[in-house]
Amino acid sequence: MTSVEERFDCSRVKPNLVHLAVGSGFAAAVIVSHVQLVRFLDMSALVSISFFNLLFVFLLFPLEGSLLSKVCLLFAGNSVGVLWYLIQLSLKEASLFFLSTDTFKIINLVAWPLIDFVWIVSIWSLSLSVLASAKRKTEGLEQS
Amino acid sequence: MILFLNLTVTVLVALIMAYIIRHYLFTLAALYHKKEQFPYQSHETKCEPAVSILIPARNEEHVIERILQRMTELTYPKEKLEIIVIDDASTDRTGEKAERFAKEHKFISVVHRGNEDGGKGKPAALNCGLKHVSGEFVYCFDADYYPQRDILEKLTACFRDPKVGAVQGRVTVLNEPNTLVTRLVALERTGGYRVDQFARGELGLISQFGGTVGGFRRNLLESLGGWDPDTLAEDTDLTFKVYLAGFKIKYVNHADCYEEAVEDWRSYWRQRSRWAKGHMQCAFRHLWPIIRSKNLRLKEKVDGFLLLNVYFVPIFAGLAWILGAALFLLQPLSWTKILWLTMPIAFYSAVGNFAPFFEVGIGAYLDGRNRTYWLIPLLFLTFMLNMLICTKAFIDLCISKITGKKRHAWSKTIHNGKGNHYIK
Numbered sequence: 001m002t003s004v005e006e007r008f009d010c011s012r013v014k015p016n017l018v019h020l021a022v023g024s025g026f027a028a029a030v031i032v033s034h035v036q037l038v039r040f041l042d043m044s045a046l047v048s049i050s051f052f053n054l055l056f057v058f059l060l061f062p063l064e065g066s067l068l069s070k071v072c073l074l075f076a077g078n079s080v081g082v083l084w085y086l087i088q089l090s091l092k093e094a095s096l097f098f099l100s101t102d103t104f105k106i107i108n109l110v111a112w113p114l115i116d117f118v119w120i121v122s123i124w125s126l127s128l129s130v131l132a133s134a135k136r137k138t139e140g141l142e143q144s
Numbered sequence: 145m146i147l148f149l150n151l152t153v154t155v156l157v158a159l160i161m162a163y164i165i166r167h168y169l170f171t172l173a174a175l176y177h178k179k180e181q182f183p184y185q186s187h188e189t190k191c192e193p194a195v196s197i198l199i200p201a202r203n204e205e206h207v208i209e210r211i212l213q214r215m216t217e218l219t220y221p222k223e224k225l226e227i228i229v230i231d232d233a234s235t236d237r238t239g240e241k242a243e244r245f246a247k248e249h250k251f252i253s254v255v256h257r258g259n260e261d262g263g264k265g266k267p268a269a270l271n272c273g274l275k276h277v278s279g280e281f282v283y284c285f286d287a288d289y290y291p292q293r294d295i296l297e298k299l300t301a302c303f304r305d306p307k308v309g310a311v312q313g314r315v316t317v318l319n320e321p322n323t324l325v326t327r328l329v330a331l332e333r334t335g336g337y338r339v340d341q342f343a344r345g346e347l348g349l350i351s352q353f354g355g356t357v358g359g360f361r362r363n364l365l366e367s368l369g370g371w372d373p374d375t376l377a378e379d380t381d382l383t384f385k386v387y388l389a390g391f392k393i394k395y396v397n398h399a400d401c402y403e404e405a406v407e408d409w410r411s412y413w414r415q416r417s418r419w420a421k422g423h424m425q426c427a428f429r430h431l432w433p434i435i436r437s438k439n440l441r442l443k444e445k446v447d448g449f450l451l452l453n454v455y456f457v458p459i460f461a462g463l464a465w466i467l468g469a470a471l472f473l474l475q476p477l478s479w480t481k482i483l484w485l486t487m488p489i490a491f492y493s494a495v496g497n498f499a500p501f502f503e504v505g506i507g508a509y510l511d512g513r514n515r516t517y518w519l520i521p522l523l524f525l526t527f528m529l530n531m532l533i534c535t536k537a538f539i540d541l542c543i544s545k546i547t548g549k550k551r552h553a554w555s556k557t558i559h560n561g562k563g564n565h566y567i568k
Contacts, residue, residue, distance in 0.1 A: 013175050013510075055502055059171060063509070109469045121501045121521045128505050129517040136514055 015062035019070065023061030026071055027053040030078050037082070044116070045085040052077055052120050056127065064138070065131040073127040084119045149471055156464040163457055164500070166450055170343035171503050174510065177346045191301050194224045195359070196279030200269035202232035202262070204287035205241060206561025207404060211287055212245040212252065220296040226279050227252045232269040233262025238287075266355075267371035267378040274370050283359035288404040288559040290318060290567060291357065298399040299359060309364045309391025310382070312341070313357040313399030319563035320405070325412050327519055328526050329405040331508070334516075335499025338397065338507035345395040349447035353386070353393055355379030357401040364391060375429075377422025384430040384448065390439040404563040412526075413533060415557050420455045420530075420537035427452040458531040459538055499523075 034049050056077060061070055088108070095104035197215065201208050208229070215227050229246075231239035231254055242254045255276055257269065270284060281303060285291065291313070292298075299311045314337045317330035345351045353360075355378065368385045371378040386393055406412045434440065434448040499507075501520050508516045 015176050059175070059502055059506060062176070106469075106473065109472055117524070118521065121524075124502065125505055125517045125520040128509060129514065132509055132512075132514045132517070136512070 013063060016064070017062065019067050020057065020062045022067060023057040023070060023074065026074055027057045030074070034078075034082075045081070048116055048120060049078060049081045052081060052124065055120075055124055060124075060127055060131060063131050064135045066134070069130065069134065070127075073130060077123040077127065080119050080123055084116075146471070146474065149467055153464055153467050153471060156460045156467070159460055160457065160464065163450065163454075166447075167340075167500050167503050169347070170340055171506050173343035173346050174339040175506055177343070191304055192221055192224055192297070193281060193300065193303075194226070194279040195220070195281045195283060195296060195300060196226040196228060196277035196362075197283045197285060198228050198230060198270055198273040198277070199285050199287055200230045200232055200266050200273065201234065201238050201242065201287040202269070202556055203234045203236045203238060204559060205234070205236040205238045207288045207559045207564070208238050208241050209245070210561070210564055210567065211285060211289060212242065214290055214293075215252065216245070216249055217293055218291075218296060219294045220300075222249075222251050224279075225251050225296075226277065228273045228276055229254045230269045230273040231256045231262075232266075233257050233259050265373060265376075267373040267375070270378075271370045271373065274365065277362060280362055281359050282362045282365055284356055285401070286356040286403070288563075289315075289356060289401050290403075290563075291401040292399065295357075295399045295401060298396055302394040302396060303361065305392075305394070307392050308394045309386045309389065310353050310360045310393045311358055311399075312351060312353050312393055312395050313401050314338070314341075314395075314397050315354060315357055315401055315403050317405045318402035318566055319407065322562060323407050324522070325409060326405045326407055327516075328523060329412070331504045331516060331519060331523060332499055332526065333403075333405075334507035334511060334513070335504035337395075338510055339503045340499060341395045342397050344447065345397075348441075348443065350383070350387060350444055350451055351393040351395040352451065353379050353383045356403075357399070358393075360386075361391075364389065375422055375425045376418050377426055380423055380426045380452075381429070384426065384434065384452070387440060387444065387448065388430070388433055388437055402563070404559050404561070406557060407560070407562065409529070411557060413529065416530060416533045417537050420534045421541055423452070423455040424538060424541055427456070455534050455537070458527070458534040462531045462535060 031046075031050050031053060034046050037045075053074070056074055060073075092104055092108065199208075199211060199215075212227070212229070218225065227249075229242040229252065231242060239254060239256055242252075246252045246254050253276070255273060257263075257272060261272070262269070274282065281300060283296070283299070295313060299313055302308050302311045315333055316337075317326060317333055319326050320330040321327070341351060343349075360382075364386070365382075368382065368389065372381050375381045383393060406415050431449065431452055434445055434452065437445070440448065501523055504523065505517060505520055508514075508520075
């Protein structure tokens with residue numbers, strides 16, 4: 001019998017707390033500015049954007065990757081979120097002329113939970129993909 | 145009436161939120177867990193007791209040779225290994241192919257079940273096999289599975305802890321590139337095992353026996369009465385029986401095993417319907433004993449409660465969606481308006497056992513599977529389907545309760561062996 005010391009290492013991430021702190025600051029600033037925008041958008045936009053920021057800051061900022069790319073991705077995500085609601089708002093306004101107010105309200109209400117997550121999930125996944133690719137490239141460079 | 149509806153929506157959203165928080169905590173735990181305390185084997189000692197592996201097989205002629213060939217390649221000492229294939233009234237060449245292996249290898253044997261006894265589901269077949277085992281530990285592998293060579297060493301090492309009554313390895317999808325369904329199932333598996341199961345183990349919560357790629361202490365399994373043929377989720381049933389008996393289940397993330405996932409939506413529907421019904425049966429059976437148990441800590445009870453009810457979450461989400469939208473149009477109270485605003489978040493992030501998108505994403509990141517992220521938004525399809533599956537399963541269960549029908553037909557998943565070509 002041979003001496004055996006089994007060590008099955010399980011990948012774990014050492015959180016980058018500095019990035020986390022910086023990300024939290026940026027996200028807080030973004031949310032505060034959205035609060036100011038609430039009169040133009042609506043409350044639902046604020047809730048979804050806040051959720052996106054929460055997911056982004058705590059799950060993506062502590063990962064490996066440059067701080068600049070994370071901040072850029074965060075702002076890009078927030079911009080898409082605002083754009084998403086501006087489109088929704090425009091549709092709402094336009095529908096007033098062509099449909100009754102209630103019609104759009106009903107369609108919006110029923111479809112809203114389905115539509116809203118599309119941008120959150122897509123942008124979040126895309127950001128994770130960017131960070132993972134950067135990590136892979138770094139690992140590839142280190143190996144070579 | 146309106147107040148009642150408002151209260152109902154509030155309760156539903158609160159329950160869904162509890163699942164969101166649970167999954168969020170699991171994701172954080174999987175990402176930033178403490179360094180795992182790995183089993184240490186001192187010099188000149190190895191944990192290699194006699195083990196038995198049960199392989200229930202009903203019409204598995206396309207895959208049975210694959211797993212039996214793999215069994216002959218396991219690194220576990222063959223003199224301490226016993227493989228029992230349970231040919232469960234197969235109408236194809238499963239039994240014949242298994243017999244060929246049994247003739248060539250002493251440690252493989254085949255138990256044939258005839259049409260009278262056989263074909264009554266996996267739990268009945270496993271119980272039949274259990275009567276023939278001689279090993280101290282009993283493992284179970286489905287016929288379409290393909291384990292690592294040293295999987296038994298990795299799993300058995302955990303039994304050195306006397307509190308561990310059962311072990312569970314990780315399941316990954318073999319035929320992932322085949323169809324959209326297999327790709328989505330692979331994502332669910334990534335979230336479910338790499339993050340969900342792993343985090344539950346890390347946090348000292350309820351680790352789940354998944355019905356395959358796992359094993360039990362034989363004496364414990366026998367004292368629990370083996371696999372219950374009356375439930376469609378015999379694995380979940382055993383999970384809770386193990387915990388209620390005062391033992392733990394250890395999830396071993398590095399003990400990896402491939403499975404052949406369902407390839408089309410019809411098979412997906414049938415498989416998940418069985419899981420949903422079985423899980424709901426277990427919820428009705430074990431909820432109260434879990435709450436009352438003196439063997440479980442508070443956090444285990446809370447997790448057990450949430451785990452047992454996980455297949456109700458898609459129903460809650462659907463109900464909250466319909467009621468919330470109706471109330472918003474009729475007469476919402478101020479707090480219901482706020483709750484309704486959280487619905488999109490609740491919708492996609494509390495799909496329970498099917499793993500919300502951030503759990504899957506982080507699982508893929510930890511596995512280094514960079515090409516799968518673009519598929520994550522498509523998990524929405526399985527979520528919508530599961531909403532229908534779980535609702536139908538619940539209705540079916542209610543009808544069978546009313547009509548007094550106890551047994552449910554076991555719908556077997558068909559494996560066509562299309563994953564074989566991925567193995568060298």
